[in-house]
Amino acid sequence: MIRAESLTKHYGALHAVDGISFTVQPGEVLGFLGPNGAGKTTTMRMLAGFVPPTAGRAEICGFSVEDQPTEARRRLGYLPEGAPSWGEMTPREFLDFIARVRDLKGEQRRSRLDDVIGRLHLGKVLDQRIETLSKGFRRRVGLAQAILHDPPVLILDEPTDGLDPNQKHEVRELINAMAKDKIIVISTHILEEVEAVCSRAIIISAGRIVADETPAALIRRSRHHNAVTLRFEHAAGLNEAAADLRALGDVDHVEIDEATRSVTAFPKGNALILTRVADLAGERGWALSQLHLESGRLDEVFRSITEKEAA
Amino acid sequence: MSGIRVIAGRELRAYFATPLAFVFIVIFLALMGVFTFYLGGFYERAQADLSPFFNFHPWLYLFLVPAIAMRLWAEERKSGSIELLMTLPVTTTAAVIGKFLAAWAFTALALALTFPIWITVNYLGDPDNGVILAAYLGSLLMAGGFLAIGSCISAANRNQVVAFIITVVICFLFLLAGFPVVLDFFGGWAPQALIDTVSGLSFLTHFNAISKGVIDLRDVFYFGMVIAAWLYATTIVLEMKKAD
Numbered sequence: 001m002i003r004a005e006s007l008t009k010h011y012g013a014l015h016a017v018d019g020i021s022f023t024v025q026p027g028e029v030l031g032f033l034g035p036n037g038a039g040k041t042t043t044m045r046m047l048a049g050f051v052p053p054t055a056g057r058a059e060i061c062g063f064s065v066e067d068q069p070t071e072a073r074r075r076l077g078y079l080p081e082g083a084p085s086w087g088e089m090t091p092r093e094f095l096d097f098i099a100r101v102r103d104l105k106g107e108q109r110r111s112r113l114d115d116v117i118g119r120l121h122l123g124k125v126l127d128q129r130i131e132t133l134s135k136g137f138r139r140r141v142g143l144a145q146a147i148l149h150d151p152p153v154l155i156l157d158e159p160t161d162g163l164d165p166n167q168k169h170e171v172r173e174l175i176n177a178m179a180k181d182k183i184i185v186i187s188t189h190i191l192e193e194v195e196a197v198c199s200r201a202i203i204i205s206a207g208r209i210v211a212d213e214t215p216a217a218l219i220r221r222s223r224h225h226n227a228v229t230l231r232f233e234h235a236a237g238l239n240e241a242a243a244d245l246r247a248l249g250d251v252d253h254v255e256i257d258e259a260t261r262s263v264t265a266f267p268k269g270n271a272l273i274l275t276r277v278a279d280l281a282g283e284r285g286w287a288l289s290q291l292h293l294e295s296g297r298l299d300e301v302f303r304s305i306t307e308k309e310a311a
Numbered sequence: 312m313s314g315i316r317v318i319a320g321r322e323l324r325a326y327f328a329t330p331l332a333f334v335f336i337v338i339f340l341a342l343m344g345v346f347t348f349y350l351g352g353f354y355e356r357a358q359a360d361l362s363p364f365f366n367f368h369p370w371l372y373l374f375l376v377p378a379i380a381m382r383l384w385a386e387e388r389k390s391g392s393i394e395l396l397m398t399l400p401v402t403t404t405a406a407v408i409g410k411f412l413a414a415w416a417f418t419a420l421a422l423a424l425t426f427p428i429w430i431t432v433n434y435l436g437d438p439d440n441g442v443i444l445a446a447y448l449g450s451l452l453m454a455g456g457f458l459a460i461g462s463c464i465s466a467a468n469r470n471q472v473v474a475f476i477i478t479v480v481i482c483f484l485f486l487l488a489g490f491p492v493v494l495d496f497f498g499g500w501a502p503q504a505l506i507d508t509v510s511g512l513s514f515l516t517h518f519n520a521i522s523k524g525v526i527d528l529r530d531v532f533y534f535g536m537v538i539a540a541w542l543y544a545t546t547i548v549l550e551m552k553k554a555d
Contacts, residue, residue, distance in 0.1 A: 045394070049397075050394050050398050050553065050554055051554040052554075070400045073398060074400045076398070078398045080395055081391075081394075084390060085395065086321075086390075088325055088328040088329050089321075089324075089325070097317065097321045098399070100313075101314065101317050101318070101399050101400065101401060103313070129328075145395070
């Protein structure tokens with residue numbers, strides 16, 4: 001379990017992190033979201049024991065990060081922001097060093113090394129200096145380092161930054177595969193990633209937690225949740241269609257986007273209006289190229305939450 | 312502790328993974344030769360001892376050892392690898408000692424590679440090899456003292472050049488603590504006890520004592536204390552500002 005109790009970090013007058021508390025249980029994948037400078041990295045550094053908190057405390061598997069640092073660190077795999085390593089080493093030397101520091105011996109060391117090298121597809125670059133590797137490979141070397149000792153707790157600061165879409169997909173698969181029995185905390189800017197891998201999302205803004213929910217619940221906060229968007233073949237008749245939709249029961253209001261020739265109907269409350277809208281479209285014989293139910297937009301929720309806080 | 316050994320091993324390999332080791336050793340040996348044979352008048356003295364060789368060690372170390380020490384922590388800080396190192400399950404003390412030992416072993420290697428001059432003096436005459444061995448030991452201890460000072464200054468700075476310059480200045484003060492250039496600063500206002508303490512801190516005095524062939528435990532203890540104190544200061548500096 002990870003436990004953070006009123007973690008606070010002040011740099012002079014700047015309150016980088018301001019009393020953050022949460023616990024994470026095994027099986028949970030927690031996504032840390034927030035604008036740049038909101039305190040994500042500082043929070044993760046306090047959890048990993050790199051930055052001492054000004055106040056509050058952090059625990060990893062029952063061990064205090066500050067008072068029993070070695071015990072806590074043994075149970076933690078940590079990918080620092082930017083995946084730093086030693087550029088003059090090769091991934092083979094680097095991972096071997098990490099294995100030795102982590103006290104992996106003999107057969108266990110060999111099998112763990114083989115496992116992470118295979119999982120992160122590092123076989124081809126094992127003997128190249130890390131400083132000559134692409135950003136994507138460097139990130140994967142950093143991830144390999146973090147999971148090498150098969151820790152119960154993983155803290156990954158922007159694990160997919162700098163990866164191409166295929167690599168991102170692979171890393172997400174990796175996280176999903178490990179998620180079952182581990183505690184995983186990741187920070188990310190990529191909202192789709194939260195939907196893809198996280199079972200829980202915490203949004204931080206100006207050093208405070210402003211939302212702590214499942215990604216699905218966050219999406220439900222979106223004003224687009226359950227809205228229906230119709231895309232028309234022709235621009236003519238958009239306004240008439242919008243008026244018809246507005247007259248429909250349970251429709252709160254309608255927005256027209258001339259550029260994409262689409263009309264979006266927003267329901268009152270959480271009412272389901274899809275069938276009625278579809279019936280109406282059939283009745284009127286509208287020439288539609290698309291008709292779909294919006295699940296909600298995470299970026300919109302993110303913006304509305306964090307901008308409200310920052311204002 | 313296994314942590315110290317693993318970290319020292321990684322460090323030491325890192326020296327040889329870059330041109331640093333090669334450049335340092337070549338320059339170290341070349342300067343040693345220049346100083347000994349030209350400035351020291353090794354042949355002209357026509358004496359079978361190595362004092363013209365060892366006399367220049369403190370001055371050579373004054374510039375070369377801080378060049379090794381400046382990267383110890385400043386580089387880790389700059390590249391961000393300090394965050395990785397400090398979140399691995401090793402204590403700060405183990406990391407400090409491991410990195411120091413690697414740097415010390417490296418200077419020991421450079422020093423050991425001056426062996427041809429020892430062969431030369433044995434070929435030409437009949438020197439007291441006990442004195443030479445003692446002087447090598449003293450030289451190594453002094454290098455350790457300089458490295459420990461450099462380690463602490465490097466931990467406090469992100470910029471290697473700044474770390475280098477500050478280290479040179481502090482090493483210079485320690486080197487000459489027993490001489491007027493430093494003592495005059497204290498003269499007139501400081502109590503005699505302080506002046507005596509400061510003059511007792513001189514690297515040069517302790518080194519000269521050992522290099523005469525008299526291994527007084529007090530001199531060895533002195534260098535041991537200097538190394539321990541500066542390494543301890545390094546851990547405190549790191550704990551305080553590792554993330555800054």
